[in-house]
Amino acid sequence: MKLRNAPFRIVPFGPFSQEMEGVLEIYTASTRCTASEARGYIRSTAQEREFRGWVALAGQKVAGMAFGASIGKGHWWWDDMVGGLKAAAADLEGAWALNELGVAETWRRRGVATTLLRVVEGSLPGRTLVLSTAEVNVAARTLYQSCGWEERGIVPIGVGGRRCVIFVRPADNPV
Numbered sequence: 734m735k736l737r738n739a740p741f742r743i744v745p746f747g748p749f750s751q752e753m754e755g756v757l758e759i760y761t762a763s764t765r766c767t768a769s770e771a772r773g774y775i776r777s778t779a780q781e782r783e784f785r786g787w788v789a790l791a792g793q794k795v796a797g798m799a800f801g802a803s804i805g806k807g808h809w810w811w812d813d814m815v816g817g818l819k820a821a822a823a824d825l826e827g828a829w830a831l832n833e834l835g836v837a838e839t840w841r842r843r844g845v846a847t848t849l850l851r852v853v854e855g856s857l858p859g860r861t862l863v864l865s866t867a868e869v870n871v872a873a874r875t876l877y878q879s880c881g882w883e884e885r886g887i888v889p890i891g892v893g894g895r896r897c898v899i900f901v902r903p904a905d906n907p908v
């Protein structure tokens with residue numbers, strides 16, 4: 734893993750951490766969300782079961798962030814994303830979902846996301862992990878494949894027909 738001698742360190746964060754501004758900057762830069770919408774989203778995710786969040790800190794600067802929580806039927810993420818897999822989702826009830834992963838543009842291709850993923854995986858031993866990314870997001874798909882995540886299927890999201898790939902990291906796939 735790239736953490737050894739890395740110019741950043743990984744620390745936990747929550748919606749009331751001082752790192753939130755940096756997290757919001759990264760999140761809003763790669764989505765259409767406003768900072769206020771993003772803050773609300775992170776606060777509500779933090780209420781969910783087994784919420785975990787981490788930031789990569791380079792000095793005081795937030796270089797990357799990752800957060801998620803566990804999911805099940807009735808949860809929007811389950812219903813909108815994983816549910817689209819139908820029978821292929823049978824073993825994902827109660828899995829832990831990595832809702833968001835992002836790296837500041839100036840920090841990309843330096844192992845930040847890989848390191849965050851390794852921390853996520855190491856913090857949830859024995860758990861099946863799941864995430865989704867846009868089908869067109871080649872950077873993210875390459876990253877997840879290189880870290881041993883497996884593509885489970887593609888689901889259309891919303892009326893616009895945007896397609897997301899669901900990736901799974903099985904519990905028996907050791908870090």
Ligand SMILES: CC(C)(COP(=O)(O)OP(=O)(O)OC[C@H]1O[C@@H](n2cnc3c(N)ncnc32)[C@H](O)[C@@H]1OP(=O)(O)O)[C@@H](O)C(=O)NCCC(=O)NCCS
Pocket residue numbers: 763833834835836837840841842843844845846847848865866867870871872873875876877879
């Ligand atoms: C996807 C993203 C998180 C990758 O972060 P990163 O810190 O640059 O990733 P890493 O440095 O750990 O890259 C690990 C590997 O992933 C692959 N990868 C990363 N970015 C890539 C790109 N732009 N094109 C192709 N492959 C890429 C490479 O295999 C890379 O290894 P290498 O640099 O040795 O070739 C980052 O580009 C990002 O924040 N994008 C916008 C938000 C986003 O798409 N988040 C994921 C959505 S779920």
